[in-house]
Each structure stands twice: as C-alpha cells, then as structure tokens.
Amino acid sequence: MHLGVAVITNEMRHAFREQGFVVVPDVLTGDQIASARAVVKTLLEKKPYAEGHVGPYFLWPRFRRANHPLLDLYRAAGIGQLAAELLRPGLAVDDPDFAQVATTIPPWPHRPGGPHVDGLTPPEPSGRPGTFSLLAGVWLTDMSRRHRGNLWAWPGTHLRFGRYLAERGPDALLRVDEMNPGPYPKVELGEPTQAVGPAGSVLFAHYLLAHNIGNHDGATGGERRETVYYRLHAAGHRERWREVVTNPLVEFRLT
Ligand SMILES: O=C(O)CCC(=O)C(=O)O
Ligand SMILES: [Fe+2]
Numbered sequence: 001m002h003l004g005v006a007v008i009t010n011e012m013r014h015a016f017r018e019q020g021f022v023v024v025p026d027v028l029t030g031d032q033i034a035s036a037r038a039v040v041k042t043l044l045e046k047k048p049y050a051e052g053h054v055g056p057y058f059l060w061p062r063f064r065r066a067n068h069p070l071l072d073l074y075r076a077a078g079i080g081q082l083a084a085e086l087l088r089p090g091l092a093v094d095d096p097d098f099a100q101v102a103t104t105i106p107p108w109p110h111r112p113g114g115p116h117v118d119g120l121t122p123p124e125p126s127g128r129p130g131t132f133s134l135l136a137g138v139w140l141t142d143m144s145r146r147h148r149g150n151l152w153a154w155p156g157t158h159l160r161f162g163r164y165l166a167e168r169g170p171d172a173l174l175r176v177d178e179m180n181p182g183p184y185p186k187v188e189l190g191e192p193t194q195a196v197g198p199a200g201s202v203l204f205a206h207y208l209l210a211h212n213i214g215n216h217d218g219a220t221g222g223e224r225r226e227t228v229y230y231r232l233h234a235a236g237h238r239e240r241w242r243e244v245v246t247n248p249l250v251e252f253r254l255t
Contacts, residue, residue, distance in 0.1 A: 006078075006202075008085035010255050016086055017249055020158035020209035021195060028077050028138065028200035037140050039069045040101055040226050054220075055108040056213050059101040070099040074230055079136050079202060083232050086134065086204060088253050093133075094237075096230040102137075104149035104225040106218030112152050115189065115210030116182040117161070118231070120173065129173045131241045133234040133251050137203035140226040143196055147217040149225025150194040151203060154210035160187040161208040162248035170242035184210055203227075208248050 006027045016022040028036070049057040063071045074080065080093040087093070119130025143150045164185050165172055176183045194214055195203050205211060216225055234251045237244065244250055 019155040021205040023197040100229040106216040108216040112212035146194040149216040157210035158206040158208040166246040
C-alpha cells in the first residue's frame with residue numbers, strides 16, 4: 001500500500017528546469033484520492049454541468065473559510081512542502097486562496113491548436129498580471145495513458161518566453177494583443193507533449209510554460225478526467241514578478 005511519502009529528486013528538479021514541468025507520482029494515498037473525489041463530486045452536485053455536456057468543465061472554489069476541504073487536501077498531501085523542494089532553499093510557498101477543479105467529460109476529441117499562459121485575461125484587480133511561481137495539478141483520475149484529458153505542454157517554452165520578456169521588458173506581459181490567440185507570445189513552441197502518470201500524481205508546471213486543455217478520447221459515459229489545480233506563489237512573488245518573468249529560474253533550486 002502506498003503511504004504518501006513522495007519526494008522531489010534531483011532528476012525531477014532537473015526536468016522541471018529544462019522542460020518546465022515534472023510529474024511526481026504517488027503523492028496522494030488511495031484514501032486521499034477517494035476522499036478528494038468525493039469532495040469534487042459534492043462540488044459538482046452544487047454546480048452541475050448540463051445534461052449531455054461533453055468537454056472541459058471547471059469550478060473555481062475560493063477558500064473563504066480556513067478549513068475548505070480542498071485546502072485540507074493541499075495540506076494533508078503536503079503539496080506546499082513538495083513545491084518548496086523545487087524552490088531555492090529558504091523560499092516557502094504561500095497557501096493558495098482558491099483552487100480550480102478541472103474536469104473533462106468524454107468524449108472530447110478537440111486537440112488544442114496552440115497554448116496559453118494563465119493570469120492575463122483579465123489581470124489582477126490592481127493591474128498586475130496574474131503571474132505565479134508554479135502550477136500544482138493534483139491528479140484524481142488515471143492519466144497513465146495519453147488522450148484521457150491529460151494536460152498538453154510545450155517543453156522548454158518557459159525559458160523561451162522568459163527570453164522574450166527579457167528582450168522586451170516584463171511589462172510586455174500586459175500587451176495581450178501581441179500574444180493572440182493564446183494568449184501566448186510568438187516564441188518557438190516545438191512539439192507538444194501530454195503529461196502522463198497515474199492517479200495520485202502531482203504535476204508541477206512553471207508559470208511561463210505553454211500549455212492547454214487536452215482531449216479526452218474516452219467513450220460517452222466513460223470516466224471523466226478530474227484534476228485539482230493550485231496556483232502557487234513563492235513567498236514574495238508578487239513583489240518580484242518582473243524579475244521572475246525575465247529570469248524564469250530565479251525562484252528555483254539548482255539541483
Ligand atoms: O484543463 C486543464 O488541465 C488545464 C486548464 C488550464 O490550463 C487553465 O484553466 O488555465
Ligand atoms: Fe492554463
């Protein structure tokens with residue numbers, strides 16, 4: 001039986017720095033997966049998708065109370081501590097104040113035509129672009145195979161996007177009209193890949209990484225994809241975002 005003692009290895013840190021994302025298996029125990037799926041079920045019962053709906057369906061629960069079950073999941077699974085193992089020593093992760101419940105109801109054959117970056121449409125109320133340090137995706141359903149609603153990612157684009165912003169200045173991030181249709185800038189994308197791994201894995205992705213919602217080739221009435229995303233800020237990120245987006249590994253640990 002799996003006991004939930006995942007760690008970030010040097011190889012994982014290397015992959016994250018080079019590719020812009022890494023999948024850490026065995027973060028959640030079987031019991032944690034089951035109780036998180038029950039939470040998702042309850043949230044979906046309160047805000048259901050339409051009968052016959054196929055494709056992506058998202059909820060954005062806010063953590064108004066200290067003990068929201070998805071904040072409890074974040075803490076019980078040690079997501080913040082794991083994420084901190086990717087960060088420079090001494091840099092902690094702020095607790096998130098919302099989650100995204102991302103589901104995909106099959107069949108959803110649509111393949112993304114290109115990627116996007118989060119947090120720009122719209123920016124934060126202050127006008128600051130909604131940058132964060134890294135995305136944590138907690139996988140509640142099996143994504144060992146591709147085409148099951150897996151996230152699509154364009155490896156290495158976090159570095160090329162960083163170079164683009166270093167050349168133009170960080171405020172180019174707010175010129176969304178120069179980044180259509182994504183929004184994502186016209187940097188070399190290369191070939192996309194689908195993030196794979198079993199249920200209970202956690203995907204960590206760099207903020208600048210090109211990514212998009214994946215297809216789900218399951219049958220009508222088949223199991224929906226369920227991911228709980230947390231958008232994580234390293235302590236002090238909002239004061240340092242201009243440095244971070246022009247020097248994309250500045251918050252991250254070397255090995
Ligand atoms: O569906 C997914 O896994 C990705 C969703 C996403 O990229 C977003 O909502 O910003
Ligand atoms: Fe996104």
